[in-house]
Amino acid sequence: MTELIQAIDQRGLIRDSYVIEGISAGECRSIFLDWALFEDHDMPQADRIKALLDHYGATAPDHPMTDVLTAALETPTAPKRRGGRKGRVG
Secondary structure, three states: OHHHHHHHOOOOHHHHHHHOOOOOHHHHHHHHHHHHHHOOOOOOHHHHHHHHHHHHHOOOOOOHHHHHHHHHHOOOOOOOOOOHHHHHHO
């Protein structure tokens, strides 16, 4: 598993975020965005995030990066649009 994690997180951004004492959720989101935009890998991103969660999240379930990784897997729901008069009036 370590080789897979090293391949997924080549620059060690996610790994380092788990080591930083007192890191905030905002800092974790920034690190995650940097990782997501610049890490190049053949594996689908959702699978990479799941592997990172399995590796790091199991030992640090309350860490802000675990929350960020978990949120990244959640698919946003599209807002429901109401058409016609009910959509305008309420």
